[in-house]
Structure formats: C-alpha cells, structure tokens
Amino acid sequence: MFGMAVVLAGLATTRELPPNGDLVRNLFGRNGTITYILYAENFAGADWGQRINAAITEAINFGNGSAEIVLPSGDLNVSTPIRFARHHTSCDGLSNTRSIKAVWACVKGVGVQTDLPTGITLRGTGGVTGNVFEGGSRLVWTGAPNNVMIEMPAPWHCQVRRLAIHGSWVPRVTGIRYRAGWDFGCNGGKNNLFEDLVFTGLDVGMQIGDPLSPDLVNSVANRIDCYGLRVCALLYGANVAEIHLENWNMNEFYQAGFLILGTSGRTIRTAAQRAASPSIPYQPDGYSPSVLTDVDELTEIAWEEIPEYARTSAAGILNKPLGPVGGARSGGGGPTYDLRNVVASSAFCASWLVDSNGAPLRIRGVRNEGCNGFYRNNGSQWSSNTRTRFNEMLYDVSTCTGGGAADGNVITYNKVAPLTLYGGAFHGPVATRAKAEVFSVGVNFDDWNKTDTGCILKGYEWMMGPTSPYVITTANCTGGPVWSTNSMPGQQIVTKVPSQRQPPAVVGFTALVPEQGFPAVHQMQEAYSGTAKVREEAAIVNVSLPRPMSEKYQVFLTPNWNSGSVWVINRSSTSFCAGLGTPPTAEGAELDWHVRSPPWEGTPTPLNGG
Numbered sequence: 001m002f003g004m005a006v007v008l009a010g011l012a013t014t015r016e017l018p019p020n021g022d023l024v025r026n027l028f029g030r031n032g033t034i035t036y037i038l039y040a041e042n043f044a045g046a047d048w049g050q051r052i053n054a055a056i057t058e059a060i061n062f063g064n065g066s067a068e069i070v071l072p073s074g075d076l077n078v079s080t081p082i083r084f085a086r087h088h089t090s091c092d093g094l095s096n097t098r099s100i101k102a103v104w105a106c107v108k109g110v111g112v113q114t115d116l117p118t119g120i121t122l123r124g125t126g127g128v129t130g131n132v133f134e135g136g137s138r139l140v141w142t143g144a145p146n147n148v149m150i151e152m153p154a155p156w157h158c159q160v161r162r163l164a165i166h167g168s169w170v171p172r173v174t175g176i177r178y179r180a181g182w183d184f185g186c187n188g189g190k191n192n193l194f195e196d197l198v199f200t201g202l203d204v205g206m207q208i209g210d211p212l213s214p215d216l217v218n219s220v221a222n223r224i225d226c227y228g229l230r231v232c233a234l235l236y237g238a239n240v241a242e243i244h245l246e247n248w249n250m251n252e253f254y255q256a257g258f259l260i261l262g263t264s265g266r267t268i269r270t271a272a273q274r275a276a277s278p279s280i281p282y283q284p285d286g287y288s289p290s291v292l293t294d295v296d297e298l299t300e301i302a303w304e305e306i307p308e309y310a311r312t313s314a315a316g317i318l319n320k321p322l323g324p325v326g327g328a329r330s331g332g333g334g335p336t337y338d339l340r341n342v343v344a345s346s347a348f349c350a351s352w353l354v355d356s357n358g359a360p361l362r363i364r365g366v367r368n369e370g371c372n373g374f375y376r377n378n379g380s381q382w383s384s385n386t387r388t389r390f391n392e393m394l395y396d397v398s399t400c401t402g403g404g405a406a407d408g409n410v411i412t413y414n415k416v417a418p419l420t421l422y423g424g425a426f427h428g429p430v431a432t433r434a435k436a437e438v439f440s441v442g443v444n445f446d447d448w449n450k451t452d453t454g455c456i457l458k459g460y461e462w463m464m465g466p467t468s469p470y471v472i473t474t475a476n477c478t479g480g481p482v483w484s485t486n487s488m489p490g491q492q493i494v495t496k497v498p499s500q501r502q503p504p505a506v507v508g509f510t511a512l513v514p515e516q517g518f519p520a521v522h523q524m525q526e527a528y529s530g531t532a533k534v535r536e537e538a539a540i541v542n543v544s545l546p547r548p549m550s551e552k553y554q555v556f557l558t559p560n561w562n563s564g565s566v567w568v569i570n571r572s573s574t575s576f577c578a579g580l581g582t583p584p585t586a587e588g589a590e591l592d593w594h595v596r597s598p599p600w601e602g603t604p605t606p607l608n609g610g
Contacts, residue, residue, distance in 0.1 A: 037068045048139065049080030052122070057087045059120055066119035071137040071163070073125045079143035082122075084152045085184065086115035096146045098172055100210060100294050101305045103151070104183045108307070111184040118156045124163040138164040141201075145171040148207075154181025154189040161195045167202035169465025174204040180214030182310040188215030188239065198225040201465055205229050208243055209236030211263075211292055211301060213316025213331055217241045226250045228463030231259045235359075236295045238262070238316060238333020246340045252456060252463045253372075254348040254470075260356035261295070262334020262381045268292045268317070270326045271302040287357070287380045292330045303328060334359030334381060336390060345370035347454040348469075349405035358382035358415070364395040371454055373404025374426075379414040379433070396423040402448060402504040403428035414512060425602070428504035434517030438509060441524040445604035447507040508604035523599030526553075534559070534580070534589040540569065541578045541591055548573040550597050558592040559584075566591075 038055040045051035052069065059067035081097045091106040107115075124137025141149055149165055152158065160176065167173040175197075180188045199205035205226050208216060214237060224247070226232035232250050235243060235258070250257045264283065269291055280300055283290045292301045303311070303323045311323060318329045339362070344353050349371040354361055358381030368374055374397070392413070403409050410428040413419050413436060420439040421430075427448045432438055456464065464470055511518040532543050551573050557566045564581030571577075578591060 037070060039070050039072075041072050045080075047079045047142070048076040049078040049082050049143075052078075052082050053080065053087050056082075056084060056117065056120065060086045060115065060117055066117070068121040068123060071122070071124045071139075073137055075138050075140050077142045078139050078149060079141070081143075081148055082139075082150045084117055084120060084122075084150075084155050084158060085111075088115075095144050097148045097151060098146045098174060099299065100179070101299070101301055104305065104307050107183045111181075113154075113181070113184055113186045115184050116154050116156075116181055116186070116189075117158060119158065120155070121159040121161065122150075122163070123159070123161045136162065136164060138166055138198075141167045141170055141173055143170070145173065147172075148174045148177045149202075150176045152176065152178045152189070152192070153184060154179075154186050155192050156189045157191050158189075159193040159195070160197065161193070163196075164198040164200070165202070165205075166200050169201045169467050171467055172203050173201075174207050175199050175202045176205070177207045178216060178219065179207075179210040180212065180216065182210075182212060182214075182307040182314065185309045187314070188217065190215075190217040190219065192219040194219070194221040194224070196223050197221075198227075199229060199232065200227045200463070203230050203467070204234050205232045207234045207236070207295065209234075209240040209261075209295065209335060211237060211295060211330065212306070212310050212314050213238040213333060215239050215241075216243070218244075220244045220246065221248075222246045224248045226253065226257070228252045228254075228465065228468060230255045232257045234259045234261070234295070235335040235337055236261045237335065238331065240335035240337070243335060243337040244340070245337060245342075248339075248342045248344075250342065250344040250353075251346065252348065252460075252468075253344075253346050254351050254468060256351060256355040257342075257344055257346070257353045258339065258355070260335055260337070260354065260359045260361070262332065262357060262359045263330070264288060264332040264381050265318075266290055266292045266330045266332070268303050268306070268323060268326070268328040268330055269300070270324065271304050273326045274300055274302050285380045287378070332381065336360075338362040338364070339366070340364045342366045342368075344368045344372075346372040347456050348372060349401075349454045352376045352404065352406065360390050360392045360417070362390060362393045363397060366397040366399075368397070368399040368401065371401050371404065373406055373412065374399045374401065374410045376406070376409075376412040377415055378412070382415070382417075391418045392420060394419075394421050394424065397421075398425045399427065401428060402507070405454075407431075408504065412512065427507060429506050429510050430508070431510050431512040432519040433512050434519065436519040438519050438521045440509070440521060440599070442600055444600070444602035445508045446602045447504070447604060449504075506604075508601065523601075525596045525599050526550075527594065527596035529592070529594045532578075532591045532593060534584050534591050536585065536587055536589070537583045539580055539583050541580065542575060543578065543591075543593055544575045545573075545595065549595065553595045553597045556594040556596075560590045560592075 043051045043054040165175040351372040411430045413432040569577040
C-alpha cells in the first residue's frame with residue numbers, strides 16, 4: 001500500500017491506525033510516527049479557528065507536527081486566530097494578537113520549541129476568484145479588530161495552500177504572520193510555502209518578520225491575489241532573507257503593494273524608563289523610532305516584554321547584560337527579497353507598488369497599470385548600499401503611470417547607491433538623489449502626456465470596504481483608466497492626497513532635488529575604438545568601421561601631434577572621414593578614434609522639461 005495516507009477521524013484524543021503490517025516502512029516519520037491527513041471538520045470547536053487549532057495540536061502531539069490538514073469548501077467563520085503551534089489555554093481569549101507583545105506574553109513560561117510544527121500543510125479545496133465563490137475554502141474573519149488570522153511562529157517546511165482569506169474589513173486584521181519563535185525558545189523558520197491564496201477585506205495580507213532580527217529564510221509566496229488592502233505584503237527586519245514573492249495579482253492597494261521596512265540600531269528601554277517618558281523618541285530623520293517598536297504599529301517594546309530566550313540568545317540584541325538598566329540595543333538591518341511576475345493596478349494614485357525605507361529591491365517582469373507610483377525608496381535607514389549585500393536591480397518592468405500623486409514620480413530613489421534598470425517602459429520621472437549611480441540598459445521612456453484619475457469602475461467596488469479611504473459618487477472617470485483616454489462610468493476615489501495625477505513635468509531621468517545635483521546616468525551604447533595611421537602631409541584620414549552602425553553615431557578624435565582643428569567631413573554606416581587642420585610633418589603620426597551610437601531612450605521629454 002505504498003503512498004497510502006491514514007485518515008484520523010474523530011476528536012483530538014482519538015486516532016485509529018491500521019496494523020503496522022499494512023504500511024510500508026517509509027510512511028513512518030520520526031520516533032515511529034506516521035504520515036497522515038486530518039480533516040478539520042472532524043474536530044470540535046466553537047468556530048473554525050478552534051477546530052483547525054485542535055487539528056494542529058493533534059498533528060503535533062502524534063505526528064511530530066507533520067500532517068496535512070484539509071478544510072472543507074464553503075465560508076468558514078473564524079473568530080479564534082489560527083496558530084501553527086500546540087494549543088495553550090493561557091492564550092485563550094487573547095483579544096489583540098496583532099500586538100507581538102501580547103502574543104509573546106500569553107505563552108510566557110510555558111512555550112517550548114517542541115510546541116512548533118515541522119511540515120504541516122493547511123490546505124483548502126477548490127478556489128475563490130476575486131469576489132466570486134467557486135466552491136473553494138474561504139476563511140472569513142468574524143472576530144475582534146487588531147488580530148492575526150493565521151499565526152506562524154518559526155515554522156519549518158510548512159505550507160498554506162488553496163485558501164481565500166477574508167478579513168470582512170474588520171479594522172487592523174492581518175491575514176498571515178510568519179515570524180520568529182522567541183516565545184517558544186527558538187529563532188526563525190525556513191523553507192515554507194504559501195501558494196494559491198486570495199487576500200480580501202484585510203489591512204495587511206501577509207506579514208513576514210519581527211522586531212528582533214529573526215532568521216526567516218528562503219520561503220516562497222506564489223500565485224497570490226490581493227484585492228483592496230492597505231498593504232498586500234509587509235516585510236520587516238534584518239535576517240528576513242531570500243523571501244521569494246512570485247506571480248502576484250494585486251488590485252486597489254491604498255498604501256503599498258509591498259511595504260519593505262528595515263531598521264537602524266535602536267535603544268531598548270526598560271518599562272520604568274518608558275513610563276517616565278511615554279512619547280516615542282525619533283531619530284534625526286523624523287521618520288524612524290530610535291527605540292524598539294512593534295512592526296508597523298509604533299508601540300514601544302520594553303526590555304521586560306521581550307521573551308527570555310531572545311534576551312539571552314538573540315543575535316540581534318546587543319549589550320544584553322545592560323538590558324535590565326536600559327543599556328541594551330537592537331541591531332539594524334532589512335529584508336532581502338525578490339519579486340517576479342507581478343501584475344498590479346491601483347486607482348489610489350498616492351500609493352506605491354513597492355515602498356521601502358532603505359532595503360534594496362530586486363524585481364523582474366512587472367506590469368503596473370494603475371496610476372500609483374511604481375517604486376519609492378526613501379533611504380531613511382540606509383542612504384547608501386555600502387553595507388548591504390545587494391543593489392537595486394529592476395528587470396523588464398512596465399508602468400503605465402506617469403507618476404503617482406504622492407510626489408509625481410514613477411520612481412523616487414533617495415539613496416547614494418547603484419540603481420540598475422534593464423529594459424522596461426516608463427512614462428514619467430525616474431527621480432534619483434544626487435550622486436546616485438544609475439545604470440540604464442535598453443530602458444524605454446515614452447511621454448503619454450495625459451492626466452490619470454483614480455477610479456474604480458462599476459462592478460469592482462466589492463474590493464473596497466468601510467475602512468478604505470474612498471467614497472462612491474455618480475461621477476464618471478473623466479480620464480478613464482490609465483490605459484484609456486475615454487470617459488467611463490465608475491466609482492470616484494477620494495483620498496487624503498490628490499487622487500488625480502497631472503501630466504508629468506518630465507519623462508526620463510531627473511534629479512530628486514535639482515539644487516543638490518544630478519545623478520550619474522550610465523547608458524548602454526554601441527561603441528568601437530581604434531587607431532588610424534596618418535601619412536606624412538595627409539590632410540584627411542579615412543576610417544572603416546568594424547561593423548555597420550546607425551549613421552547617427554558620434555565620433556571622437558585624438559591625434560598624437562598638434563593638428564589644430566580636427567573634424568568629421570562625412571560619415572556613413574560603414575566609415576567616416578576626418579579632416580586635419582594641420583597635417584603631420586613626419587612619419588609615425590596616429591589618430592585615435594572612438595565612435596558610439598546614441599543610447600536608446602524611446603521618446604522622453606528633455607531633462608527637466610528644458
């Protein structure tokens with residue numbers, strides 16, 4: 001019976017296994033446990049969160065955490081957060097699982113590493129496409145605000161697949177949080193898979209990372225749909241390494257599709273120090289807290305609130321012996337990740353597809369059709385890449401926007417660091433900081449010179465909930481979608497900043513702050529060089545090119561004698577002729593030549609509109 005899986009029907013305390021003689025040896029796991037499937041509908045609970053948690057606890061108790069948990073089709077109401085960990089009653093009734101401090105506290109003194117799974121798969125059935133129910137499994141949040149629907153501390157080789165996760169637009173609900181397991185006496189988890197998921201009605205779809213430099217490595221989120229969220233994916237902190245986000249479809253995000261947050265070194269104050277001065281102090285940039293805070297929450301974490309294991313063993317905490325007196329520090333760093341094959345569109349023109357505070361972007365194959373900005377890196381945590389492992393690499397990205405309403409740019413790059421663009425198409429400003437090094441290979445700029453209006457067309461308003469910053473009107477989309485110039489009936493979005501993006505001031509590379517200087521832009525050009533021998537008393541020199549070129553090529557000449565003026569008399573695709581003001585008077589004269597074609601840029605407007 002090779003490949004047979006054993007179904008455990010019944011409650012968490014019952015399990016029936018066939019005789020060992022009916023099973024081949026390789027079906028057994030560690031310590032004689034067995035590979036099996038659990039059906040969540042066979043477990044008791046007041047809601048589907050409790051039933052799924054009971055199945056997870058069964059898998060950990062009897063299978064060393066390795067099992068496949070299958071959900072039935074239909075809307076599955078969840079008011080209890082799902083935890084990839086053994087159940088502890090001390091966490092029952094916790095009302096704010098979005099607070100990492102509260103989650104750490106609920107297992108304080110009882111959480112151990114063996115409470116965590118290795119190899120659990122949570123799998124739905126069928127599929128849910130957008131708002132259309134297709135007979136698949138859809139987790140629907142019916143609980144309180146400020147919660148996480150699926151909590152995953154330090155998972156190894158776990159999977160969440162074929163699910164729709166709907167937050168019902170309850171405020172500040174996160175779909176999945178993948179983090180370190182400090183509260184269970186361990187650090188990170190690796191090689192996990194999130195696949196065939198749909199996020200709707202949430203504040204944040206996925207959150208990966210935590211405040212203490214977790215070791216979360218080489219996990220994949222593949223074939224993901226995201227509709228109407230503030231942030232589709234949030235990556236946070238150091239040692240969040242090689243996270244692969246592939247094949248995402250994203251619509252109507254109103255802050256960022258991907259929000260990337262790193263940190264500089266921060267002080268860890270004691271609870272007494274925090275009580276004496278409750279306001280969160282900031283670094284000189286006015287953007288980043290100078291004390292340890294929760295992810296995306298800006299609530300301070302005191303030394304006493306950090307799990308004991310992290311206080312003694314976390315590599316990201318410096319000066320640990322000084323922690324009890326407020327002398328410890330949390331080290332800095334940012335996520336490393338790559339994005340591939342993304343299709344995105346947001347009518348919230350002030351949002352960004354990717355918004356980073358310093359960590360570099362590696363992205364390939366993107367089609368952005370919204371009026372949102374494409375990429376912002378404000379450089380608040382790392383103004384240069386001198387201590388990062390990767391540089392910014394953008395391969396073949398296409399953006400229909402002429403620049404988001406946040407600052408009018410398609411790309412805002414506030415770093416003194418390399419920015420490399422391979423191919424792709426841009427219809428507005430790529431604005432970089434002075435002294436940035438831009439490497440452009442085959443980038444196409446095209447000035448569409450049109451106004452984009454943030455609209456959601458009728459029939460798509462299901463993406464938006466009461467927490468989204470918009471109102472429904474009877475107005476038409478006067479500019480139409482960004483790929484059309486026609487007026488179309490739609491839902492007009494009203495945001496806190498202007499939702500209408502005017503025609504760009506410039507299409508091409510430009511300075512973020514012109515008064516501070518312009519970036520160096522290195523562009524790919526066809527170029528050849530050589531040295532021509534010049535006869536004594538010759539007034540002209542004919543030079544043949546090694547291969548045919550466009551007749552728009554440029555010619556640069558340097559003689560090895562004082563020739564006075566030197567000029568090009570004529571040029572063809574195969575040769576050019578140089579005129580010499582003063583012919584050489586002796587043998588051994590040479591003329592160094594260099595030819596290059598103009599770089600490909602498409603049809604941009606002149607730099608700074610001039």
